[in-house]
Amino acid sequence: MAALYLGLMLACASVCAFATWSIVLDLSQQRLSSVARGVLSHFAAMDREARRSLDTFNRQPDAFCSDAELEKLREEVFRTRYVKDVGRLRGDKLVCSGVLQRLATPRDIVRPDLETPGGLSVYASEPLLLARNSRAPILQAGEANAVLDPDALADEVLLGADYVAGYVGKDGRFLRLFGRSVPLEPGAILAGKAVDRGGTVFQPACDVEQSLCVTAALEKATIRETNLPLLAAGAILGGLLGLIVALLVDVARRRTRTLPARLKRALGDGRLDVLYQPVVALPERRVVGCEALVRWLDDTGQFVPPSVFIPVAEARGWVSDITELVLRRAVVDLAPLLSEQPGFHVNVNISVRDLRNGAFFSIVDDVCAEAGLPPSSVAFEVTEHATADRDATVSGLRLLRDRGHRIYLDDFGTGYSSLSYLGDLPVDAIKIDRGFTETFDHDSSKSAVLVQILELARQLDLDIVAEGVETERQVQWFQDRGVTRAQGWLFGRPMSGETFVSIVSSARDV
Ligand code: C2E
Numbered sequence: 001m002a003a004l005y006l007g008l009m010l011a012c013a014s015v016c017a018f019a020t021w022s023i024v025l026d027l028s029q030q031r032l033s034s035v036a037r038g039v040l041s042h043f044a045a046m047d048r049e050a051r052r053s054l055d056t057f058n059r060q061p062d063a064f065c066s067d068a069e070l071e072k073l074r075e076e077v078f079r080t081r082y083v084k085d086v087g088r089l090r091g092d093k094l095v096c097s098g099v100l101q102r103l104a105t106p107r108d109i110v111r112p113d114l115e116t117p118g119g120l121s122v123y124a125s126e127p128l129l130l131a132r133n134s135r136a137p138i139l140q141a142g143e144a145n146a147v148l149d150p151d152a153l154a155d156e157v158l159l160g161a162d163y164v165a166g167y168v169g170k171d172g173r174f175l176r177l178f179g180r181s182v183p184l185e186p187g188a189i190l191a192g193k194a195v196d197r198g199g200t201v202f203q204p205a206c207d208v209e210q211s212l213c214v215t216a217a218l219e220k221a222t223i224r225e226t227n228l229p230l231l232a233a234g235a236i237l238g239g240l241l242g243l244i245v246a247l248l249v250d251v252a253r254r255r256t257r258t259l260p261a262r263l264k265r266a267l268g269d270g271r272l273d274v275l276y277q278p279v280v281a282l283p284e285r286r287v288v289g290c291e292a293l294v295r296w297l298d299d300t301g302q303f304v305p306p307s308v309f310i311p312v313a314e315a316r317g318w319v320s321d322i323t324e325l326v327l328r329r330a331v332v333d334l335a336p337l338l339s340e341q342p343g344f345h346v347n348v349n350i351s352v353r354d355l356r357n358g359a360f361f362s363i364v365d366d367v368c369a370e371a372g373l374p375p376s377s378v379a380f381e382v383t384e385h386a387t388a389d390r391d392a393t394v395s396g397l398r399l400l401r402d403r404g405h406r407i408y409l410d411d412f413g414t415g416y417s418s419l420s421y422l423g424d425l426p427v428d429a430i431k432i433d434r435g436f437t438e439t440f441d442h443d444s445s446k447s448a449v450l451v452q453i454l455e456l457a458r459q460l461d462l463d464i465v466a467e468g469v470e471t472e473r474q475v476q477w478f479q480d481r482g483v484t485r486a487q488g489w490l491f492g493r494p495m496s497g498e499t500f501v502s503i504v505s506s507a508r509d510v
Pocket residue numbers: 277292293294305306307310319322323326349350351381383410411434467468469470487488489490494
């Protein structure tokens with residue numbers, strides 16, 4: 001049982017932890033995607049501004065590096081947000097710029113790191129003249145170049161993920177201008193799809209027209225660390241869920257193992273047996289009938305006595321099913337005796353519930369008719385305490401008697417009001433309870449009551465059957481008091497139909 005609890009808790013905890021991790025990863029990917037798009041739009045704004053500056057000076061009507069143009073270059077540098085300087089080039093030399101003004105010695109221009117399909121030359125990180133020991137990205141088109149602010153995207157770090165921003169060249173290479181380098185090949189960057197590699201999630205985003213690409217990156221370890229409380233909550237929730245599931249499974253299992261559940265299954269599968277105990281005529285001890293007694297070996301092979309499961313069946317309203325099963329089984333098992341020996345009868349125990357169930361009477365009729373038996377072959381025993389519900393019992397018993405079945409009042413003497421209303425009950429015989437048979441010879445008060453019962457029965461013209469007869473002394477006692485029917489271990493224990501039929505048949509043949 002502990003294994004069930006532990007197993008389900010662990011299983012649910014891992015499933016929930018995994019589900020939470022998937023959700024966290026998905027959310028992180030969405031966040032990464034919005035970081036990538038944010039950086040890209042920032043980068044694109046910078047690119048647009050620089051291109052506009054380059055375009056403006058390439059089309060400038062003023063003379064190259066004239067005072068008028070220098071004035072405009074200064075103004076441009078002042079006006080722009082990302083462009084730190086705009087220079088004018090001629091013959092591979094920087095001649096003047098907004099910040100440096102006219103250079104005493106024009107500076108040589110080196111080959112660019114990359115050329116975009118749109119004709120932009122890109123320098124990733126050039127040493128600057130305007131601020132020694134400083135480097136910055138430079139874009140160049142025609143006879144103009146623009147120095148970009150190297151810290152333009154520094155604030156993007158605040159978005160909580162690493163990023164890289166740069167240009168894609170006409171040769172397909174990716175050139176990083178901003179951020180940390182990322183181990184992704186240009187093809188993967190241009191594809192724009194999330195990539196999970198080496199414990200890091202990468203999310204590229206590109207502006208293909210302007211050859212701009214950005215990739216945001218987040219290490220899974222960081223994702224795990226920042227979402228640790230959430231992941232722990234997921235696992236704990238899973239554990240609790242597992243506990244609830246285990247409890248439910250446990251309750252369901254216990255329920256199916258309860259006696260009513262097992263009995264219901266046995267009844268549904270017809271897994272009840274019927275044994276037969278002989279009833280003999282005294283003094284010759286000839287078998288004149290038998291009592292059908294139900295037996296239940298449950299699915300664990302354990303014998304459950306009828307005194308335990310019959311009350312359960314009565315309380316649950318299943319006793320009529322047991323009565324029907326016993327009745328049908330008895331008629332089949334005892335067919336040779338019942339049809340060949342006139343006056344031979346089988347007694348079937350019934351409950352008051354049967355008498356209140358209208359279908360019961362037609363079942364009895366059908367069973368007898370199908371077997372071709374007269375109603376006198378099947379008698380019914382009803383227990384005395386069950387006659388507490390008198391009206392229903394009396395009318396039900398009358399219906400059975402009217403059909404020709406004999407009625408035995410079972411376990412007589414154990415109830416409380418037996419003697420007072422015995423005369424009103426439509427019965428043919430009484431069965432003296434085993435308790436009396438056991439004790440009458442050493443309990444004088446009991447034997448006095450028993451004598452009274454026998455006298456009353458005789459006055460009412462009722463037959464008497466002594467139950468639970470185990471000794472010759474008991475036989476003698478009953479015989480001396482005119483009792484002519486007896487049942488008990490002395491004459492035979494409850495046995496299978498086959499055994500019973502063969503014993504009775506061989507005794508008859510002798
Ligand atoms: P009952 O109808 O009075 O059945 C007689 C009981 O006494 C049976 O117990 C029988 O095995 C036992 N018995 C017979 N002779 C002797 C004997 O010499 N000594 C001792 N010590 N016991 C003896 P069982 O089969 O355990 O049945 C107990 C009760 O369960 C029955 O009492 C009856 O009330 C009920 N029952 C049994 N079968 C059915 C059934 O098919 N339907 C219904 N509704 N109740 C049943």
